[in-house]
Amino acid sequence: MDKKQLTEADIISKFILPSLESAGWNSMTQIRQEVKLRDGKVIVRGQLGVRKTVKSADIVLYHKLNMPLAVIEAKANKHEIGKGMQQGLDYARLLDVPFIFASNGDGFVFHDKTNLQALETEIRLEDFPTPAQLWHKYCAWKGYTDAQLPIITQDYYDDGSDKAPRYYQLQAINKTIEGISSGQNRILLVMATGTGKTYTAFQIIWRLWKARQKKRILFLADRNILIDQTRLNDFQPFGQAMTKITGRTVDPAYEIHLALYQALTGPEEQQKAYKQVDRDFFDLIVIDECHRGSASEDSAWREILEYFSSATQIGLTATPKESETVSNTDYFGDPVYTYSLKEGIEDGFLAPYKVVRVDIDIDVQGWRPTKGQVDNNGEVIKDRIYNLKDFDRTLVVDERTQLVAETITAYLRRTDPMAKTIVFCNDIDHAERMRRALVNLNPEQVAKNEKYVMKITGDDELGKAQLDNFINPKKAYPVIATTSELMSTGVDAKTCKLVVLDQNIQSMTKFKQIIGRGTRIDDRYNKLWFTILDFKKATELFADERFDGVPEKILVVKPERITDEDDTTFIDELNSGESTRQDADEPSEQNDIADEHGDYTADISEWIQDGETTGGELGSDYVKYRVSGVTVKKLAERVQYYDTDGKLVTESFKDYTRKAVKQQFASLDAFTRKWQAADRKQAVIDELAENGVIWEALLGDINNTMDPFDLICHMVFDQPPLTRKERVDNVKKRNYFTKYSDTAQKVLEALLDKYADAGIQEIESMDVLKVKPLDQLGNTLQIIKNGFGGKPQYHQAITELEAELYRDFPHSA
The missing domain is CATH 3.90.1570.30 (tt1808, chain A)
Structure with missing residues (x-):
């Protein structure tokens, strides 16, 4: 041998x-x-x-x-x-x-x-x-001790299926188990939206539970949908040992408890159900989306964690919150493991995105009422310049709403009218007006199914009832969901292909959560990437260095924080359309900013229950103006792509191709030598595709009659192009076939015709021998044996055919 x-x-x-x-x-x-x-x-x-x-x-x-x-x-x-x-x-x-x-x-x-x-x-x-x-x-x-080993070596849950933790989930699980086995009681896991935080949490809980290291476990979340998805999906193997806490009763008969914060506590003492059990009742608490309610020191929900302070507590988040008033790391410590959006996209576990930025003239230039102008309700409009931050918050311009809806509709018609779409609006009123505009622009689709467009917000029971159908890939309807807060986090919409931003977003935490609605991949439904249609310049946050990194800790405790905070200044800022406070546009349980209406309210129980606010006014003098008859138009629309280095770039396919090819091949000669030397031209095509040069997109954008070789020579190196048909004609004129048998000549001539129609990939695949007209000559083995004498001779003939096709190579001067 x-x-x-x-x-x-x-x-x-x-x-x-x-x-x-x-x-x-x-x-x-x-x-x-x-x-x-x-x-x-x-x-x-x-x-x-x-x-x-x-x-x-x-x-x-x-x-x-x-x-x-x-x-x-x-x-x-x-x-x-x-x-x-x-x-x-x-x-x-x-x-x-x-x-x-x-x-x-x-x-x-x-x-x-x-x-x-x-x-x-x-x-x-x-x-x-x-x-x-x-x-x-x-x-x-x-550095394991003997005492750690029984916990560390406890088996994972395995149901015998192909599902196994991904490499980053393994790291997150193992590092968490290691930390707990060594006595660490506060743990933070940071994993990008769509990377399986709940499945990771399940495996952690399962191993600790089976090792009898943790006997009573509480899984906490702040939205019903998060609890129900968890119970029915990832946590299902816990079976009869698991319960969802309802009716403000903690049943000690169960070991795995899933609960909403709201089911365990409230402003009244009788609502504090968690006090029914002793402080040491739970020995493990897992907090989902811990960047929200439990992050703040003065949160009503923090009291649950502090009551069970002896329990090991694990915080899960995609967006660790670091601001002047709130810090995850202050409570949980630094993350034991972080897996970012960028890593997820690079590994192919998360969907990349392209951004379509739409600039509207009144957003960019501003709009000012004429002296004494009244709105549609007869209110005199305050005389000032209204801009991007004002529209649909303090001033509604009907024509702007219509233009946004028209742009969404045009995009869907041009791409896929049945693509699942979430439209993020400023508040419930905005979401309703957007729903109506989209319904009127899509009468044919709505006639097929009236649920084509649905408003899914906290105040709308019919809309909320459709949330499960929207996120279910098997359900076609609803297609378009207009919302403001309810769908910004925790909604596992795997097949969402379009995320529309018509909402003022300055909060990095909120921005990451919203973008996360599109980052899930579902190969079965051809969901590999998604589009962000941005009307509010929100995607400028992609350029912020905080977007994909772990934020630096900037928690600042000021002396005045010891007393009750006075929000009067902030209300005035919000009334004027300005705010200097970080995360001001993000709903917060603590300072009672209810973003659904851009309103300030002392009662947010409905938002806490449903993830939305539904009422309240930003002061008694707060007015939202509504005007019609304003001329509104798009100034620009540009497309940006998530590039190979993780940045958003604005460039055409042609520009991108020139840059990518020249990075790989310094000259025309270098490219032609590579092409000529390749046994299979498809290998060169695949190699360039690895760098983002996608032939189907280029051909559709430029000329689908050219060979990839000619396309590159023409676009990148300014060579005069030949079409595939011209190359075939040149080969036929040379009449080099005569050295082959009659059968072989028929095969090679048919392959030339296939090349002229479909390109080089067609003749390099042996599947071509199975289709007309070649199948008339026999099966694949018969054609190869009778025409060429064997497989090696057939492959040699294909190599010679390609050499003839590319015989006249251009050369740089």
Whole structure:
């Protein structure tokens, strides 16, 4: 056996796996092959989204299920023994393991992060470490004590399905369990929206519960939908041990309790149901969306956490809140693990976005009433310049509402009229007017189903009843939901493809939550990316350095905070359309700013219950003006893409392609040499697609009669283009077919015609032999044997055909 001729798969099966099994590794429970750690980033161009291909770790070794210890990267024997090391180090970083092995079948290079004196050594196949040896070194590296091990080694929940924690979920779970086993009682997990915080929490609770480390557990949230989704989905395996607290009664017969804050407490003493049980009743509390009510020191909801202060408390959030008045890290400490939106998009677990920014003339230039002008209700409009922050908050311009609705409708008609869409408005009144405008602009769709557009807000029972249907991918209706606060967080709308921002947003926390409504991916329903249609310049927050990082702690306690805060100044600022307070436009349980109406109210019980406010006035003199007859038009509309470096860029496909290709190929000659040398031209096409050059989008935007090669030469290097048909005509004129048999000539001529119609990809796939007219010559094997004598000769003929097609290469001067 010539080892140099063996494939990578042969090296694994004939040398690496026998070495592992000889060392005592169990092939059923401890060795996993082809472990895919990432899904592949989605690249978006136009209306197309394609995934980048990702490599899998060749082998991952486990102490037991979902407890990774080591990564092994294999290469064919023609390569040096340690060639796979850098790849292995990348996978080890994702899995947070200290042991990496690279092999070409001759032995192993062993990278051992637990031994800094001999970081990389070469070992023989027969000297591979045993499971006990690696586990012992791992425990010493982690600093585990004997008392920690029963908790740390407790099994994950496994129902036998293919569902397993992703690499970042493993890290979050394991780091949390490690922290708790070492005595840490306050833990913060920061994970971007759509990355499975609740599933992660379930696995943490399951392992602690099964280890009997934590016997009574409380899962806290502030919205019914969050509790119900959790109970019916991720937490279902708890079965009869689980209950949802209702009727303000805590039943000690259950071990897993799910509860709304509102079910446990209230302003009156008799509403404080949590006091029915002793302070040490719960020994673990998990707080979902902990950036909201429980974050603030003076929150009515914080009293629950403080009552059960002896319990271990885990805060879950996508947006750790750091402001002058509120800090998550002040209460929970620094996050034990953070997985950001940017990481999620890069790994392909979260959907990237493109932004369509629409500038409206009165938003940019402002609008001022004429002297003594009255609104539609006869009120004299206060004489000042109204701008972007005012519209639909203190001043309604009917024509502006109409223009926004027309833009939304036009976008959906141009792309997909049935794409799930959330329109974020300033308040309930705005959401209702937007609903009406969209209904009137889509009569054909509404005639098919009157739920095509629905207002889903806290005050509307019919609308709220449709929320489950909106987030259910199997339900077509509602398609468009107008809302303000109810759907800004915690709503798992996997197939939402369009997020419309017509709401004033200055709060980074709120912005992240709203953007999170679109970041979920659902391959089954072709939801790989989403569009943000922005009318309020909210997406300028993407450029804020706080957008994707962990915010710095800026908690400031001022002497005056010791007494009750006077909100009078803030009310005046809000009346004037200005505010200097950070997060002023975000609803807050503590300062009673109810954003549904842009109003100030002392009673927010309905918002607390439903995630919305439904009443209240911003002072007795507060007036919202409404005017009609204003000429309103769009000044500009531009498209921005999430680029490969994580930034939003504004550029055309042509500009992007020029830049991406020139980064890879310095000259025309470099590109043509690569193209000519490639056994399969599709490989070059795929390589460029990895950098965001999506051919389907380019051809649709420019010219679909050109070959990818000619398109690049023309667009990037200014060469005169040839169409595919012109290339075919040139080949036929040269009449080079005569050296082939009659059958082979018929095949090659048919392939040329296929190339002229569909491009180079068509003739490089053997599937082309199964379709007309080639299927008339026999099945695939018969065509290859009768026409060419065998598979190698057929592939050689295709190579020669491509050489003839690209015989006249352009060359740079």
